[in-house]
Every structure is written in structure tokens, then in C-alpha cells.
Amino acid sequence: MGPELLRVEGITKRFTGALALSDVDFDLRSGEVHVLLGENGAGKSTLVKVLAGAHSPDTGRIVVDGREVRLGSPQQAAKLGIAVIHQELTLVPDLSVAENLFLGRMPRRFGFVDRALVRRRAREMLERVGLPVDPGTPVRELGIAQQQMVEIARALDTDAKVLVLDEPTAVLTETETDRLLEIMAELRDEGVGLVFITHHLEEIRRIADRITVLRDGESVGVLPAGSSVDEMVRMMVGRTISEQYPRRAREPGEVLLSVSGLTRSGAFSDISFEVRAGEVLGIAGLVGSGRTEVARAVFGVDHYDSGEVVVAGSRPRAGDVRAVMRAGLGLVPEDRKGQGLVLTSSVGENLGLVTMRAATKGGFVDRKAQRVRTSAMAGRLRVKTSGLDQPVRELSGGNQQKVVIGKWLLADVRVLVLDEPTRGVDVGAKVEIYELVNELTDAGHAVVLISSDLPEVIGMSDRVLVMSAGRVAGELTAAEATQDAVMALAVSAGAAEPGRWSHTEGFSDKWREAERDTARPSAPEETVADTTWEQAR
């Protein structure tokens, strides 16, 4: 490790109702990857925003290159060589890669943009991050990983000595993550100092030189490279987690969800499956295999051409979300930046969105009963909040995700479809979500679990349905569902689409890609929120 690039001492940041950072010390040296680890709401993003000049701390010192500085704005931070890659990328989709790389600082000659120079410099910058795209390509044609690389290339060109990456791998596939970690290692070798946030502990094991653990806004310790997952978990949540996938199987009862011959041209075809009371059915599949599309069609937010959906004995009309919900089926959509939430409303209101109807007595909402239930759920999922009245937009990303899950876990549904329920959620809350799945099935409900996390879908399901290229490729019992067996089925439709499977990417890579490609955080999700509002009234 080289000389110290940056140090913060005694940083405190208070928001109304929350002490986000309390007397935090942190330092970064040249040529190291320093990981910030902590539960949802521990204060990681707040510290990053202080380093980015986006939040000014209430107290504390910031020292860059040995000199105390005030980071009054992101521009000032950038001038001092601190570049931050936030989760929400900031590129302009309709401009080319080169135009984005030089946004606001186009090299000019005699007053004209020097196009030849722009292209040459752009190529050099892209080469540094190993991105083989033409600088003339519009950014909107790039995948998320490539866009992230363009941002990193741009950041590095401004002579950044410090590169801060806030949960960059959450949206990446395994191969893309590998590539990013390689580039991070190369930059480290060049002497750049990197601050890295991730909830994936195995990534930390691979790349971290030091790990600073935050808990409730305090720095509780620094772990060295090579620390075990157990050590990280213990320091992060203050206890060990004995069982990662605590599935309690029970004798299945009557069929609660029956899907037969469901077909939508171009998306999925002839999908049939059943889920019984007390069962967890996992749905697995690769890029474009259609898992999420099927879930959305079953829930009624997307249409289907033919087939039948029966929920607890009734046949809701295709495409009628309200009828599907009345029949007793709920969907936790894959979360994308607060999707499924009413951001301006409070934590309590959001948790109660779907249950309000259940808590309605003679036309009036029984507010007391409602509060008891929502507050118990917030406690179980350890939603970090100053109270049920806090606006949900003030919560950290992971805690917003917990509220989306909690809302549906509280809903009185017979069948709950969970699409990527644990993305962005810390390890402790993950296990709590699994426990709640157990409780749902203990109580005789049925759960459909769609997940890109292969160990999770295998560990928590009684049966795993594997989809491939829009069809059901097969079904495995819990005992049969090994990674290899699931993989073999998932690629079984490969012959039909040779191009898709010819590359040598890892399996779970396509897995995460599938998840991402099918995510459409647009109108249909709003429909969900609107419908629940309407129902609540």
C-alpha cells in the first residue's frame, strides 16, 4: 500500500430523526481497495456522500493529500481527485460514448470541436478500462456494465486518485462483476485508491485489502484482507447467523395456484405448474427464459394469449390485477429504486398499503390494529427507521426494499409470488425474510420464489421449476435440485438459440442477467401501487 490519499476524522452527520454517522474515522491509501461494509442503513452511502461533497458533515475533519479541506460540492471533490460512481448512472443515453466521455469539456481547436482528437482520446480512455466499443456508439445501446465502465473511464480521465464505487455489482452479472473486479485490481496496481461498497461477501473476500465495518452509524472495526465471511457477519450484525437457508418443509395441502398452458407469443409458451398450500415453488431460468414475464402475467399486470390461471379455486379474468388480488394472489415485484413504494408516504402507510383492507371494520380502517401489525413487521425485518411516520424516501435503499417485502408479507394472500426478494438486502434481514416464508407456508399459504441467487432458490424451495427459452424445461424436487441439475435443464433449449448459449460465461452470470433483462420498472409496477391504493380506499 502506498501513501495516505485521504482521511476523515470524527465525522458526524445527523438527519432529522436519524444519526447517520457518529464520530466516524476512515482512511484510504494509494493502491488499496478499502471496503465499506454494514447492514442496510448503517451509514455507508452517507459516508460516500460526504466524500463526494454531496453532504457536508456536522462535525469532523476531511484531509486530502495531507491538507485539511472542505468538500462543499461534488465539483470541489472532483477537483481534489475524488470520483464517485453512484448506483444511478449519470450518462446521457442519446449521446455517443465519446460525447459522454467529454461531456462539458469537449477539446476544441480554433473554436471548433476537434473530432479526431476526441475519437483518439476516447479510444485511449476506453482501452484503460478494457471496453471494446466504438466511441461513436450511442450510450443507450450499451448494457449496464458497459455504461458503468464508461463512467469509470470518464472519472479516471479527470485524474481521479480516489475512486468510490457504491454497490456497483448489484446490477452486474457474474462475468461482468469479474471484469469489474479485474479492472479495480489493475487500477489499484496503478496506485489508485478505491472505496468499494457491496453486500456480496464473497466479492469482499476476493478484492478487499481492508474492510471498515459500520454499524448504526459508528465504525465498529477494521478487518484485514482474508477475513472470513463469518468474521464479517459477526462484526456487521453483532451475532453469528447459524443457518443461511432455514427452510422448514411441510406436508403440502390443496392446490392454491394452478397455471395451465399459459402462452404469450414471443415471451413464453405452454407454461403449466401447480403450487399447493404449504409449498415453496422455486422458479429458475436464464437470460430471457421468461420467469418474470410469467409471474407478471399470472398477477395480471401483463396479458397472455391463452391458458388458464386458477387461484384458490377461482378463475380471475386475464389481465385483471384487482380480480387476481381478490382471489388471493400477491406479487412482490423485483425492486428497482423504490418501485412498489409510495415514496412521499410514511413507512407505516407503505407497509399497510395492502393490508388496510383487511384491517377495515364496517367501512373504517382499524388504525390501531393496523399500527400493531405494521410495527411488528418493521421490527422483524429490522427496518432502520426513526418511526412508522418517517417518509419512506428518507430510508436507505436496502430498507426501502424491506418495506416493499414487508407490505406483501403482511397482506392476507393465499399465494405470494416473490420476484428477487433479497436483492440489496443485508445478510441478517435475508434470513428473516426466509423465516417469514416459512411462517407463510406453516400457516397453509403457498409461495412462488423467483430468484437469480441459485443457492437461495435451491435452499428455500420444495420444488424447483426450471424455465428455458420461454418454456418449462423441467421440474426438480428439493433433493434433485443441485446446481448442476438446474443448470442442465436451464440450458436445455440452447439448441434452439445457438447464439445465446455459445459464449462461455458462468451459469449464475446468465442467471443475474435474466433477472436484469426482464426487469421493467415502468407502468405495470405503478399499476400495482395504484391498484393497492384503490383497494385500500
Ligand SMILES: Nc1ncnc2c1ncn2[C@@H]1O[C@H](COP(=O)(O)OP(=O)(O)OP(=O)(O)O)[C@@H](O)[C@H]1O
Ligand atoms: N435525507 C435523509 N433524511 C433523513 N434520514 C436519512 C437521509 N439519508 C439517509 N438517512 C438515514 O441515515 C441512515 C444511514 O443511511 P445510508 O443510506 O447511509 O445507509 P446505507 O448503509 O448506505 O444502507 P443500504 O445498505 O441500505 O444502502 C439511515 O437510517 C437513513 O434512514
